[in-house]
Amino acid sequence: MPLNYRNSYEPDQAGDLRKIMVEKDRNRTPPKLHTLSVLSGKGGVGKSNISAALSFALADFGKRVVLIDADLGMANLDILCGVRSAKWNISHLIDGARSLPEVLVHFRVSGRAEREGGSVALLPGGAGLKEIADMDENELGHLFASLSGLDETADYVIMDAGAGIHKGALSFAYASEATLLITTPEPTSIRDAYGVIKSLGAAAWGGAGGGAGLMLVVNMVTSSKEAADVAERIRLASMQFLGNAPMYLGYVLKDDTIIRSVRNCRIFYRTAPDSNAGICVRNLAGEILRICEGANIEREELPENSAGMGGFLRRLANSIFAEEKK
Numbered sequence: 001m002p003l004n005y006r007n008s009y010e011p012d013q014a015g016d017l018r019k020i021m022v023e024k025d026r027n028r029t030p031p032k033l034h035t036l037s038v039l040s041g042k043g044g045v046g047k048s049n050i051s052a053a054l055s056f057a058l059a060d061f062g063k064r065v066v067l068i069d070a071d072l073g074m075a076n077l078d079i080l081c082g083v084r085s086a087k088w089n090i091s092h093l094i095d096g097a098r099s100l101p102e103v104l105v106h107f108r109v110s111g112r113a114e115r116e117g118g119s120v121a122l123l124p125g126g127a128g129l130k131e132i133a134d135m136d137e138n139e140l141g142h143l144f145a146s147l148s149g150l151d152e153t154a155d156y157v158i159m160d161a162g163a164g165i166h167k168g169a170l171s172f173a174y175a176s177e178a179t180l181l182i183t184t185p186e187p188t189s190i191r192d193a194y195g196v197i198k199s200l201g202a203a204a205w206g207g208a209g210g211g212a213g214l215m216l217v218v219n220m221v222t223s224s225k226e227a228a229d230v231a232e233r234i235r236l237a238s239m240q241f242l243g244n245a246p247m248y249l250g251y252v253l254k255d256d257t258i259i260r261s262v263r264n265c266r267i268f269y270r271t272a273p274d275s276n277a278g279i280c281v282r283n284l285a286g287e288i289l290r291i292c293e294g295a296n297i298e299r300e301e302l303p304e305n306s307a308g309m310g311g312f313l314r315r316l317a318n319s320i321f322a323e324e325k326k
C-alpha cells in the first residue's frame, strides 16, 4: 500500500517541528540516504544541467535518485527534463494539498540504469515560491514530513539549490552531507563562487552529519588542465583568506551536446551518455560514490581537449580508422 505521507503530519502539531524530527530519527535504523545540494555563486553556470545529468549517472550505478528542484526562485528542471504535464509541484507539498507520491514524476530508465536497478524521479519546483527561510512552521512542517519518507525509497537526493545570493541556497548547503559548488572559468563566476565559500563560513569545511561538505566542480572548460587551474585559484584564495579550502571534485567539458539538448528540452545525459560531458558527469558520479560510500569506481578516460585543431584532427583520425575497420 502506498504510504500517505501527508497524514503522517497534522498542521496543529506545527509548533513542535523539531521534536517530531528528533522522534523520527530515534525510531529508525540509520538511513542510507545521501543528501547532495548543487549551488553556485552566479546563475547560468550549469547547476540544473549537472544536477539532472548527475541523477541519471547515479542511476546508471544502480542508485535510486530523487532530484528536487529547490531553486525556489527560478525553478526550471521540469522544462529542462522535458516534463510537460506535471500537475503538482513542491508548492503543493508546502501547502499540504498533495502527498509526495502524488507529486513525484518518475522517469523511464533504460539500458545500464534499468539493468542495475537505478531510478530517477523529479520533484518539480513551483514558480515564484518563497524562500525556505521565509516559510512559516506550518509550511515547513508539511514539506519536512513529506520529504522524510524518502529515507525508505531513495539512495540519493540531489537538490538543485540555486544561486548562492539566495538565503535558501545556503540553507540547503548547511543541511546537506555534500555540496557541489559549480563554477565556470569566467572571472565573474570564480569571484562569486569564492563569495559563496565565504558566506558559508565554517560550514564549508564539513557537511552535515560528518559528510564531505563543499566540493568544487568546474563546468564549461576546454580541458582538464583549465579546470584544475580554476579550482586551484579558488582553493588558494580560500586558503589564504579563510584558512581552509574546499576539495576539487572534478569538471565538465564544454560540449555542444548540452546546448542542443537544452533547446530540445532533453537531458543531455539521457540522449548522449557517452558524449564528452556525459563521461565527465559519470566520472563525477563515480567520485561521489567513492566519497559517500567508499565505492571504487574506475575513472573513464576522455579525449583531452576536444576543442580546436587538436580535437578536429583526433576526430578526423578516429573516423578514418573507423572507416578502415568496416
Ligand SMILES: Nc1ncnc2c1ncn2[C@@H]1O[C@H](COP(=O)(O)OP(=O)(O)O)[C@@H](O)[C@H]1O
Pocket (backbone or CB within 6 Å): 040, 042, 043, 044, 045, 046, 047, 048, 049, 050, 219, 220, 221, 252, 253, 254, 255, 256, 258, 259, 262, 277
Ligand atoms: N558543459 C557545458 N557545455 C556547454 N554549454 C553548457 C554546459 N553547461 C551548461 N551549458 C549551457 O549553460 C546554460 C545554463 O545552464 P543551466 O544548467 O540552466 O545553469 P544554472 O542552473 O546554473 O542557471 C545551458 O542552457 C547550456 O546552454
Ligand SMILES: [Mg+2]
Pocket (backbone or CB within 6 Å): 047, 048, 049, 071, 074, 076, 160
Ligand atoms: Mg538552474
